[in-house]
Amino acid sequence: MLIRINRVRRRLGMLTALFLASAWLLPTSIALAQAPAPAASPAAAAAPAAPSKPITTGDIKAISGPTDAQQAAGDPGGTITGTVKDIPVTDTKAGLSLADVVNTVGQNRIAINLVWTLITGYLVMFMQAGFAAVETGLCRAKNANHTFMMNFMVYGLGLFAYWVMGFALQQGGCAPNGNLGGLSPLNSEFVFHFIGGKPWGLFGERGFFLSGTTYDVGIAVMFLFQMVFMDTAATIVTGAAAERWKFLAFCISSMFIAAITYPLYANWAWGGGWTSQLGVNYGLGHGYCDFAGSGVVHAVGGITALAVAMIVGPRIGKFTKSGKPNPMPGHDMTMVLIGCFILAFGWFGFNPGSTLGASGNGSLRIGLIAVDTMLAGCTGSIATLLYMWIRFGKPDASMAGNGLLAGLVAITAPSGFVNTVGAAIIGFAAGMIVCLSVEFVERRLKIDDPVGAISVHGTCGLWGVISVGLFADGTSNYGGSWNGVNGSVTGLFYGDPSQLVAQLIACATLIGIIFSLSYVVNWLVDVVVGQRVSAHSELEGLDLPEMGALGYPEFQLVTAGLGRSMEVTAAE
Amino acid sequence: MRIVGLLVCVLGWFIAVLSVKVPGVYLQLLIALAGFIIAGYGALGIMNRAHLKNAIWKA
Numbered sequence: 001m002l003i004r005i006n007r008v009r010r011r012l013g014m015l016t017a018l019f020l021a022s023a024w025l026l027p028t029s030i031a032l033a034q035a036p037a038p039a040a041s042p043a044a045a046a047a048p049a050a051p052s053k054p055i056t057t058g059d060i061k062a063i064s065g066p067t068d069a070q071q072a073a074g075d076p077g078g079t080i081t082g083t084v085k086d087i088p089v090t091d092t093k094a095g096l097s098l099a100d101v102v103n104t105v106g107q108n109r110i111a112i113n114l115v116w117t118l119i120t121g122y123l124v125m126f127m128q129a130g131f132a133a134v135e136t137g138l139c140r141a142k143n144a145n146h147t148f149m150m151n152f153m154v155y156g157l158g159l160f161a162y163w164v165m166g167f168a169l170q171q172g173g174c175a176p177n178g179n180l181g182g183l184s185p186l187n188s189e190f191v192f193h194f195i196g197g198k199p200w201g202l203f204g205e206r207g208f209f210l211s212g213t214t215y216d217v218g219i220a221v222m223f224l225f226q227m228v229f230m231d232t233a234a235t236i237v238t239g240a241a242a243e244r245w246k247f248l249a250f251c252i253s254s255m256f257i258a259a260i261t262y263p264l265y266a267n268w269a270w271g272g273g274w275t276s277q278l279g280v281n282y283g284l285g286h287g288y289c290d291f292a293g294s295g296v297v298h299a300v301g302g303i304t305a306l307a308v309a310m311i312v313g314p315r316i317g318k319f320t321k322s323g324k325p326n327p328m329p330g331h332d333m334t335m336v337l338i339g340c341f342i343l344a345f346g347w348f349g350f351n352p353g354s355t356l357g358a359s360g361n362g363s364l365r366i367g368l369i370a371v372d373t374m375l376a377g378c379t380g381s382i383a384t385l386l387y388m389w390i391r392f393g394k395p396d397a398s399m400a401g402n403g404l405l406a407g408l409v410a411i412t413a414p415s416g417f418v419n420t421v422g423a424a425i426i427g428f429a430a431g432m433i434v435c436l437s438v439e440f441v442e443r444r445l446k447i448d449d450p451v452g453a454i455s456v457h458g459t460c461g462l463w464g465v466i467s468v469g470l471f472a473d474g475t476s477n478y479g480g481s482w483n484g485v486n487g488s489v490t491g492l493f494y495g496d497p498s499q500l501v502a503q504l505i506a507c508a509t510l511i512g513i514i515f516s517l518s519y520v521v522n523w524l525v526d527v528v529v530g531q532r533v534s535a536h537s538e539l540e541g542l543d544l545p546e547m548g549a550l551g552y553p554e555f556q557l558v559t560a561g562l563g564r565s566m567e568v569t570a571a572e
Numbered sequence: 573m574r575i576v577g578l579l580v581c582v583l584g585w586f587i588a589v590l591s592v593k594v595p596g597v598y599l600q601l602l603i604a605l606a607g608f609i610i611a612g613y614g615a616l617g618i619m620n621r622a623h624l625k626n627a628i629w630k631a
Contacts, residue, residue, distance in 0.1 A: 195592060282592040284600075306615070310623045319629035445620050446627065497597045504604035505588045511611040512585020516578050519619070523574075 057098045060084075113179045113357030114221050120353025121225040127232060127346030128155050133339030134405075135239040136551075138330035138398060138451045142541025143243045144551025150238040150250050157251055158234045158258035162227050165208055170263035171226060172204020174271045178479065179357030180222055185213035189272055198281035200274035203267050225353065229297050230262045232350075236301030239451035240309040241531075244316075244538050247546045249531045253308065256521050262300055265514050269296045275509060278502045279485040285499030287483035288506040289472070291369075292354035294413030294464025299510050302458025305449070307519040312531045314448030316538055325442045328450065333397050340401040344377050347408045351415040361479035365416065372415045373408065376427030380407020383431025391435075399435065405456050406434035410464040414471055416478070417489045422471035429467075430460045462507050467491075469500030577619030584611025 065085035075081045087104045089096050132151035139147045173189025176182050188205040207214040210223060234257045238250065267273040269290045279287035290296050319325055330336060351373045352366040384403025388396040407427030411418075414426060437455035441447050447454065474490035476482075482489050490496040525531060532538075537545035544550060588607025591600040 195589065278592065284592065310620055313623070313628055316628065319627070321629060323629065445616060446624055447620065497601060501591060501597065501600045501604050504601070504608050505591065508585045508588030508604065508608040508611050511608070511615055512581045512583075512588070515611075515615050516581045519578065 055098060057096075060096055060098055060101055109359045110179075110181045110218070112359040113363070114181075114218070116358040117180065117221050117225050117353060117356050120349035121221075121228050123346045123349025124225075124228040124232065124353065125155075125346075127228075127343050127350070128152075128235060130339045130342030130346060131232075131235045131239070133335045133342065134401065135242055135339075135451050137332040137335030137339060138239070139242050140328065140541070141331040141552055141555065142543060142550075144331070144543065145547045145549055146247065146542035146551075147238070147242045148551065149547055150242070150245070150247070151235050153251070154235045154238060154254045155231055157254050158231045159227055161255040161258035162230050162263070163210065163223075164259065166230060166259045166263040167210070167223050167226060168205065168207035168214075168263075169203040169260070170230075170266040171222060171271050172206040173201060173267075174204065174222075177218075177222070177356065179355070179359075179361055179363065181218035183216070183218050183222060185216055186219060186222075189267075194274075196282070199277070201267065201272050201277065202274065203264060204271050222356075225356070226266070229293055229350075230258055230266070232293075233262050233297045233301035233304075234258050236298065236453050236457045237305045237308055239453035240305035240449045241312045242450045243542065244532055245308075245312055246530055246533050247542075248529050249525050252525050252529065253522055253531075256525075257300075257304055257518070261304060261514060261518055261521070262296075264517075265300050265510070266296045268509070269506070275502070275506050276483045278505060279483050283498065284502040284505070285469070285496055286481075286485040286487075286489045286502075288465075288502050289417065289468050289482060289489050289499070290413045290465060290506070291416035291468075292351045292412045294409060294411075294461045295506055295510060297461075298409045298412060298457040299461030299465065299507075300514055302454050302456070302461050303510055303515045304518040304522075305453045306447070306458055307515055308522050308531070309447050309449055309454065311519070311522050311526050314446070315450070316535060318448045319446060323446055325446075330398065330450075336398055336401050340404050344374075344404060344408060347373050347377070347412075351412060354416065355478070362477045365476060365478075368420075369415045371420055372418060372423035373411055375420055375423045376407040376411030376415075376430070377404045378407070379424045379427035380404055380410070380431035380434075383407075383428045384435055387432055387435040399438070399452075402434055402438070402452050402456050403431040406430040406460040409457055409460040410467060412461075413464040414468045417468060417472035417476050417491075419473050419475070422467075422473065426464070426467045426471060430463055433463055434460055462510065465503050465507055465510075466500070469503035472496075472499060573622035574619050577614045577617075577622060580614030580618055581611045582614075584608065584614055 063084045065083040066080035070080055084096065087096060087100055089100055091097070128151060132148050135151055136144050136147045171186050173186060175184050175186045186204065186206050189201040190203050190205055191199045191201050194200045207219065210219065234254050237253065237257065238245070241250070268275040269288055270276065275288035277287050278284040315328065317326060318328060348370055352369045355363040355366055355369070357363045358366055381400050381404040384406070385395050385400050388394065388399050407430045410426050410430035411423055414422070418426065434452070434455050437459040438452050441449055441454055449455070468489070468491060470491045470493055472489040472491035472494065474488045474494050474496075476488050480486060490499060492500045522531065533542060533546060584607045586607070587610060588604045591603035591607065594600050594603055
């Protein structure tokens, strides 16, 4: 009994000692982690480095892989699959050489990056389904076919226009790109000299129809990835003009944004154009930094949506004669929220995919980018939920969905440059901003935006661009430089106010140039073919007059304001 | 008024761009911000107001 008590005492004593030791060690280790790395001791620095022995083809040949008998027995542990035997040999007589190994390493790196970029591009493509669901759900049932078809056809129309000329204007001068094998044929940018005699890249000149020297494996991957981004911008516009936009006008307008408006701004940001060179030419941080497209994709889409919504005008019945807005709720909230989830899923392609690779040049930051993305989306939806609950007494579902999207839109530009705390703040602010913007657009500007596209993508896109200039923490390192400026992108809160200047110039460009261009083009479309459907078609619902088929033919749809069924209206 | 609005938009952009020639980063910040606001005023303040004059809900 006494022996047992002694053992227990001894164990307790050891546990206490361990606890005290760990309590002393834990803060020490934290302090060590936060402290700057100590300089190497002189003794260590003076120690002679072991001479490195170059690897020769002889060394390579000495490596033996598994025998045929071992492989024939199967490999349940995965230990003998993927060995020296799997390296392709160029000269079978001479056997495996050092060049074979080195080339395989290089090709594997590019292969990882090509596969990564393709798969993330596929995710972004699937976002079209999310947009279609969100927009259709937020519109009335009598316009379901029309709204969904706009989101469906913007894919085909946009892709065609982008293949013909959009991609060339955007990326025609973007080479080199180390992650995708160089993209060397994309080497010609139209440049003119402006303020201070500095070169201003305006648009690319290689890659029309992806023909000639741009018939290239890496360029094809780049095209696919950039195309789905463009298509995201183009599909944003359909939401703001839904329920009264003539389908023909939509087709022309969408092809223009895919061929001209989007590629121009994307070139200036991502194709080596003038805003990306504000750092090199004028010392403004790293030039305009937009990691995945808060400005390039979302603000371009949202600002074009603003121009189109102004020209098309509000839906009949949206405003009273005194200008007071009437609510026009969508017909399927479940579709809206499913669409939001699809979009949030696709955003994991949007932001992490924008590294254009998973191997080399700092691409391993993809994990952080993904976490930043999900965090900002969540804080955005929480902020919107709180705002609506406090202001209107109910947690509004459609606005919670818009809050999620607002956070995701805002984090798109800074996702590659900020830490998780910054991401959470950016998302939360976006959730608040989208609520204020929706009210401002509807009540003050009296612009009818059925899905909130102008606020979610335009306003929060601009906020995302600005937030890079505030929250970029200077820890990202994509190959040692960004936009030709050495070092990491750093915002105002981390010591570089000049980055914010570049971001503000980009915002002014979005409104001053992109809005103006979109407005002029869509005004011309209005003059030539007309942007808006007839009042009769609008009241009836656009499904029959514009598309020739109802979205929900087996339902009895009562047209708001007329108090009669669609069938009666159609029969007339 | 729409053309005036467009011109103000472009003017705002030009002011923001001219900030690159100004000495002092905080002055640059101020001018770039002013340019951004002017461009926004051109779009939302002038052009939108021109559209609202003939809005269908006023008829």
